[in-house]
Amino acid sequence: MVGIDPRLGNLPASLREGVADGDYSQIATAFESFGKEIIDVVAPMVAAIKPQSAFFEQLGPAGTVALANVVDHAVEKGLLVIMDGKRNDIGSTAMAYAKAYLGKKPDSAWGCDALTINPYMGDDSLQPFIDRSLETGSGLFTLVKTSNPGSNTFQELPCGSAKLYQQVADWVQNAAQECQGKCGYGAIGAVVGATHPDHLAELRHRMPNTFFLIPGFGAQGGKASDIATAFDSQGSGAIVNSSRGIIFAYEKSEYANASSWQHAVELATEKAIAVIGDAVNTFTAKA
Amino acid sequence: MVGIDPRLGNLPASLREGVADGDYSQIATAFESFGKEIIDVVAPMVAAIKPQSAFFEQLGPAGTVALANVVDHAVEKGLLVIMDGKRNDIGSTAMAYAKAYLGKKPDSAWGCDALTINPYMGDDSLQPFIDRSLETGSGLFTLVKTSNPGSNTFQELPCGSAKLYQQVADWVQNAAQECQGKCGYGAIGAVVGATHPDHLAELRHRMPNTFFLIPGFGAQGGKASDIATAFDSQGSGAIVNSSRGIIFAYEKSEYANASSWQHAVELATEKAIAVIGDAVNTFTAKA
Numbered sequence: 001m002v003g004i005d006p007r008l009g010n011l012p013a014s015l016r017e018g019v020a021d022g023d024y025s026q027i028a029t030a031f032e033s034f035g036k037e038i039i040d041v042v043a044p045m046v047a048a049i050k051p052q053s054a055f056f057e058q059l060g061p062a063g064t065v066a067l068a069n070v071v072d073h074a075v076e077k078g079l080l081v082i083m084d085g086k087r088n089d090i091g092s093t094a095m096a097y098a099k100a101y102l103g104k105k106p107d108s109a110w111g112c113d114a115l116t117i118n119p120y121m122g123d124d125s126l127q128p129f130i131d132r133s134l135e136t137g138s139g140l141f142t143l144v145k146t147s148n149p150g151s152n153t154f155q156e157l158p159c160g161s162a163k164l165y166q167q168v169a170d171w172v173q174n175a176a177q178e179c180q181g182k183c184g185y186g187a188i189g190a191v192v193g194a195t196h197p198d199h200l201a202e203l204r205h206r207m208p209n210t211f212f213l214i215p216g217f218g219a220q221g222g223k224a225s226d227i228a229t230a231f232d233s234q235g236s237g238a239i240v241n242s243s244r245g246i247i248f249a250y251e252k253s254e255y256a257n258a259s260s261w262q263h264a265v266e267l268a269t270e271k272a273i274a275v276i277g278d279a280v281n282t283f284t285a286k287a
Numbered sequence: 288m289v290g291i292d293p294r295l296g297n298l299p300a301s302l303r304e305g306v307a308d309g310d311y312s313q314i315a316t317a318f319e320s321f322g323k324e325i326i327d328v329v330a331p332m333v334a335a336i337k338p339q340s341a342f343f344e345q346l347g348p349a350g351t352v353a354l355a356n357v358v359d360h361a362v363e364k365g366l367l368v369i370m371d372g373k374r375n376d377i378g379s380t381a382m383a384y385a386k387a388y389l390g391k392k393p394d395s396a397w398g399c400d401a402l403t404i405n406p407y408m409g410d411d412s413l414q415p416f417i418d419r420s421l422e423t424g425s426g427l428f429t430l431v432k433t434s435n436p437g438s439n440t441f442q443e444l445p446c447g448s449a450k451l452y453q454q455v456a457d458w459v460q461n462a463a464q465e466c467q468g469k470c471g472y473g474a475i476g477a478v479v480g481a482t483h484p485d486h487l488a489e490l491r492h493r494m495p496n497t498f499f500l501i502p503g504f505g506a507q508g509g510k511a512s513d514i515a516t517a518f519d520s521q522g523s524g525a526i527v528n529s530s531r532g533i534i535f536a537y538e539k540s541e542y543a544n545a546s547s548w549q550h551a552v553e554l555a556t557e558k559a560i561a562v563i564g565d566a567v568n569t570f571t572a573k574a
Contacts, residue, residue, distance in 0.1 A: 099345055
């Protein structure tokens with residue numbers, strides 16, 4: 001999965017040309033072009049994109065228009081869209097977020113296939129998202145153990161018989177088990193950072209019916225061999241995200257010989273797929 | 288503070304007229320008119336509005352345009368705007384959310400005075416919001432103990448020497464203390480639900496430098512006498528939100544004699560102010 005996390009300072013020069021730093025409308029247009037061009041390159045190679053809502057929201061309504069157009073373009077190209085919004089609220093407000101993002105257009109205004117959500121508010125804040133997912137055939141990824149150093153602040157606190165992230169993991173696993181499909185996985189998945197290899201293996205064992213979204217591969221330091229432990233013995237059960245390592249590949253000396261920034265994206269995507277694929281194959285061969 | 292939580296089914300008939308159920312653009316226009324009319328009524332009476340982002344996001348980009356127009360209108364009318372987005376992410380992504388909502392336009396695309404945020408991702412997910420608040424003279428409200436029944440799922444878990452919500456409270460209090468202004472309160476506040484009266488008094492004591500946002504008053508069951516314990520001995524330290532009890536007041540038999548739905552909003556706002564004011568005065572007189 002490729003993360004669409006546009007930052008003006010990192011856009012290829014051709015897209016930054018003529019864009020004034022404080023002009024949200026111009027920046028939004030550049031972000032939209034960038035997102036669509038990445039989608040055109042990676043659509044034949046990957047399963048999904050994950051747009052980071054924050055970078056578009058930062059531009060105000062113009063940014064959300066660009067985000068919607070990027071989502072539509074990905075859907076047209078046959079990609080799954082996992083909206084990275086980390087949304088959460090209670091009751092009918094949670095349902096408003098769920099309807100906003102999950103399901104097909106026009107029933108859902110954004111028409112995404114999955115959404116990242118935050119568990120802090122508890123079961124009645126999570127259930128509306130699950131209900132909507134089951135109703136529309138879409139999915140969720142709940143934050144369990146995130147990839148940032150600060151995830152230790154609360155997620156690692158000992159909470160009774162288990163640490164907080166393990167308590168959240170158990171809640172998510174129970175919910176996933178209750179709604180598991182033929183593949184053995186439920187509609188509610190978990191976000192588990194690639195920067196915590198021990199946790200990946202532990203949580204794969206603890207959450208047998210929970211599909212994982214793994215951020216932190218590449219630029220954030222997660223290695224393919226670490227990530228492999230998050231997969232099941234069939235080589236399924238997880239989807240790995242790479243954002244900066246792919247979308248800004250043209251900035252790396254490794255891809256200095258690429259014929260264009262899009263070519264660098266293509267080469268970086270190919271490499272990520274090969275590296276992760278090899279690691280998962282090695283891991284499942286041992287399993 | 289009045290919460291702007293528009294729901295199509297509850298809008299006054301005059302605003303619903305001619306609006307097709309699935310037409311996001313028409314609904315967005317109705318939400319915008321509703322929000323602006325409420326602001327016109329309550330601007331002379333209250334300090335702030337709190338728009339619920341979910342209800343606007345549910346309408347796609349058209350909804351976010353309406354939301355931005357509602358925010359602008361409130362600013363023009365001299366109200367503070369607390370965006371209820373419960374946002375959270377890590378590092379530079381958290382900063383993108385912070386810049387999106389906190390600060391004056393055009394430096395911030397949305398130009399709000401405060402934002403609700405979620406603590407689950409830990410300190411490096413909270414710090415960018417604090418940095419931005421201090422830089423722009425805006426504020427934050429971090430979820431600590433929320434008003435929903437499901438807040439027990441994780442927030443009440445015993446975590447070492449304190450429950451999870453107390454651990455979060457201590458982190459927020461420490462951060463608030465570090466950046467306290469002349470008033471004694473810091474730029475980072477806490478969301479503490481009115482449906483937990485014991486917690487309000489306990490957390491006021493535990494978090495002496497932390498300003499509270501109190502949801503759950505009115506429709507969610509929180510009583511003024513319970514809420515009063517969240518204020519300090521000067522009658523400061525907290526802001527109380529009422530959404531449904533005010534914006535849909537026209538639906539209540541109590542306001543059947545109001546001359547218009549706007550008049551019902553005015554009467555309900557007056558009543559909420561009087562009831563909360565009396566309870567706070569009684570409480571501080573005892574303190």
